[in-house]
Amino acid sequence: MDDMRRALRDVGNKQLHVTSGLVNVTAQRERRLLVSACQAPTPARHSAMTGCSAPYLPNTKCTFVCEEGYAPKYKGYENITCLANRMWSGVFMGCAGCSKPPPVRNTNDAECSAPYLIGEKCSYQCKSGYGRKSGDTIKTCTSDRKWSGQSLRCRPECPTAPDVPNATKIKEKCSKEQCSYECKDGYRRSSGHGLLRCSMIRGTWIGVKLNCTSSG
Numbered sequence: 001m002d003d004m005r006r007a008l009r010d011v012g013n014k015q016l017h018v019t020s021g022l023v024n025v026t027a028q029r030e031r032r033l034l035v036s037a038c039q040a041p042t043p044a045r046h047s048a049m050t051g052c053s054a055p056y057l058p059n060t061k062c063t064f065v066c067e068e069g070y071a072p073k074y075k076g077y078e079n080i081t082c083l084a085n086r087m088w089s090g091v092f093m094g095c096a097g098c099s100k101p102p103p104v105r106n107t108n109d110a111e112c113s114a115p116y117l118i119g120e121k122c123s124y125q126c127k128s129g130y131g132r133k134s135g136d137t138i139k140t141c142t143s144d145r146k147w148s149g150q151s152l153r154c155r156p157e158c159p160t161a162p163d164v165p166n167a168t169k170i171k172e173k174c175s176k177e178q179c180s181y182e183c184k185d186g187y188r189r190s191s192g193h194g195l196l197r198c199s200m201i202r203g204t205w206i207g208v209k210l211n212c213t214s215s216g
Contacts, residue, residue, distance in 0.1 A: 038082035044094035046070040056082045066095035069117030071145050098141035106130045106154040116141050126154035129203055131176065156203025161196060166212035179205075183212035 038056040041049060044064055052062040060082040064072075072078055077090040098116040103109075104124055112122035120141040126132055136149035161169060161179035166187045173180035178197045183189055189212060196207040 036084075036086060038086050038088055041080060041088060042091065044092045046095040047092070058082050058084045058086075064092045064095075069115075069119070070095035070097055071118055071143050073145075096145065098145050098147060101139055101147055102151070104151050104154075107152055110139070118143055118145075122147070124152045126152070126157075129157060130154035131157035133200075155200045158198035158203055158205055162205060162209075164210050164212070166214075167194075167210050181210045183210065186215055187212040188215040 036058060037054075038058075038060070040054060040056065041062055043049075046067045047064045047070070048067070050063050050065055052060050056062070062080050062082075064078050064080075066072060073093045073096050077092045080092060081089040083089055097118060098120065100114070101110040101112065101116065101122045106127050107124045107130075108127055110122040110124055112120060116122075118141055121138055122140075123138050125137065131154065133153040133155040134150070135152040137152055139147040139149045139151075142148050158176060161174055163169075164181050167181045167183050170180040170182055176198060178195060181194045181196070189210060191211040192208045194210050196205045196209065198204075199206045
């Protein structure tokens with residue numbers, strides 16, 4: 001009976017030794033893996049990291065996704081991989097919207113406010129005394145964080161064509177660019193011209209005004 005007890009005790013000790021050895025091997029393997037792991041990726045503004053979790057072992061791939069309304073500051077770094085040297089293959093610099101819309105000469109400040117997210121629209125209007133020559137009155141923040149459209153170009157705009165004594169404007173020949181005149185009934189042209197033009201440089205009417213005198 002004593003011999004059997006000793007035999008069973010020896011078997012138990014051997015099993016305990018084997019189990020303890022396996023635990024030690026597993027722990028050592030885990031320590032080696034942790035030593036070879038990358039540090040947690042640097043958090044980036046306005047983004048979330050998906051597709052990975054700690055520990056970040058070699059060949060672990062992580063993907064950064066921007067929040068709605070934002071786009072990567074620098075494209076090409078959305079996917080990063082933990083390398084064998086415990087370094088990440090790149091650094092994701094975060095997400096952002098567009099920068100402040102550019103000022104445009106002879107226009108009022110853009111009608112929009114920060115933050116300028118993807119899809120944000122800013123409208124421009126020519127200042128008083130100026131009219132649209134070309135370009136777009138609305139710019140949109142695009143997915144590449146740039147403002148779309150051609151910048152609005154405003155040029156001086158003349159006020160309403162002036163009245164001329166004893167003369168009338170020829171309605172169908174009077175616009176913002178030029179205006180034709182004719183003497184009223186009972187008057188005749190003594191000097192000047194029947195046409196004034198708007199100077200787009202100065203915003204004033206130029207030309208020698210029509211001079212009408214009584215024909216009686």
